[in-house]
Amino acid sequence: MKQLLIFIRKETYHIFRDKRTLLILLGMPMVQVLLFGFAITNEITNARIAILDQSKGEMSRNIIQRFTASGYFEIDENLQSLSDIERHFRQGKTKLVAVFPPQLEENMKRNVPAKIQLVADATDPNTATTLINYASAIIGRYLQEQSHGQAVPLAINTEVKMLYNPRLKSVYMFVPGVITIILMLMSAMMTSIAITREKELGTMEVLLVSPLRPSTIIIGKVIPYIVLALAMAAIVLLLGAFVFNMPIRGSLVLLIAECVLFVITSLSLGILISTRTETQQVAMLISLMALMLPTILLSGFIFPIESMPKVLQILSNIIPAKWFIIIIKNVMLRGTGFSFIWKETLILLGMAMFFIAASIRNFKIRLA
């Protein structure tokens, strides 16, 4: 026990005396959250669009006015003919052109289906879809208002209610994602170089010729980093809450406890990497490169797992981040309690124990 305590103390000295690394470790989550928060967003404001108004009636004027009033669009140019559309897109000035046909008003009055054409530049499909959705919604709402009082036969109005994130803010998606990725990568990286550094500096040689047990070395390396990783989690959560108004609806204690569990899982994965590698560089490459892609792609952070091919869906089960994202979204957004996430928690716990056991088994008690 005394051995473990002094080992933890030694590791703590290493962490706090290396001021530059400490600064990077704590500064990185901050930069990442701000970058993700401000740069990566699916919301669109003030998109430049063009109008080809051939009807020049009251109706088209009203719709155009609603476009500009919505805050989503800004009219860039009023086009004169259909041939202008192509030219306009090629110049890359706008992403969307709304075309109002000449007989728009007469058709409406005669109850003949009227058509408004929305032409979008789909080189960026996500933006195009979003713009089309926004524009159709505005037109739809206008038409609904116009038909007010008149019977519109056979018209079915769908009413959509977005639960837990009514305004579909992307911050609700990325804060849990960023916490997960930062905790995963940074934790794994920190501990993966912790043992290889001792190998490189030659201090491992001296540790080996001592009564220290592999389990003491490994647990002694993991414990001090838990605190550091939790500090990172706190930074991300605080930034999410105060800069991006991310709610924490569930129990804070539960959230922290789950973070601790996930951090231990990631730290032990890092330790496992470092028992199998000889140099800090290799360890860092493996923990960053080899973990980064699966963690981002297969965790459900950006791409929904349900829409992946079966093979990838099965593969995603071994990614610790997948389970943590489920847990953290439940706790933060839905405000659910432990009874809803015990299964995921158990899976993470199992993974952590597996990594630690494998590290102790793989720990080389000799050089070479």
Add this chain to the structure above:
Amino acid sequence: MSNQFAIDIQGVSKRYGKDVQALDEVSLQVRPGELFGLIGPDGAGKTTLIRILATLLLADEGQATVDGWDVRKDYKQIRRNVGYMPGRFSLYQDLSVEENLTFFATIFGTTIRENYDLIRDIYGQLEPFRTRKAGKLSGGMKQKLALSCALIHKPSVLFLDEPTTGVDAVSRHEFWEMLQRLRQKGITILVSTPYMDEASLCERVALIQKGRILSIDTPANIVGSFDKPLLAIRTDDMYRLINDLRQFESTHSAYPFGDYVHLALDGPIWAEAVHAYLVGKEHTGIEIKPAEVTIEDSFMELMSKE
């Protein structure tokens, strides 16, 4: 398993890959309380042998015991009871002198106070700097700290791998004095060094070259085994001198030795004969004197026989 030797090595071999034979059937015994030197040039296999004894490497063939414990089976007991100081400075550079020592004392289940007697001579000199980071110490002080850390748990056997490499002459001298004092306290010491002059400070030495032991004996006996007349020679053109001497008919061997060339002769030959030969070769500033045999001469002689 009882054994009268503190270290007993029987036919130990070790290869790295296919081509490098680091150790080739090495056998040697060190008695309890002995200060034993492992002398040889870089790459001779000294570090490999010490690492095998410190249970850090496994030998491919052969057996070895330390304090009667087998280096393969009983590695846990050995690790508890020996002190090991690797060739490279291997303490925590970002920890202070005192923190390093406390750390090593604690992991061996002891305290600085408990074994302070043993390290007083060595650590006493470091105490004024005990809050200084180990990385900021001078070379000599680093060695003293490393030795203190290796001794803090009162080991029965101490392995020192080239402890004086890269240390200034004064610190080297001090270091060997410390080893002499430790020996008086009954600790068996196996120390490796590439410096021949340090061999005479050991009780017994093993000369090792290319993974083979050339000779194991007391320094005096090794020097005494050199049975040829030896001359120290100097002229103005040292490079040509060696080549010319090697062509001299009575020459057994000629090696550079400091400012001189040590010339070993096959039979009793007057120095004047050598002088005359060199004059004939148009050397100037010739100086010839009888030389005292050193361990290095013996080592060169043993090496050339191999």
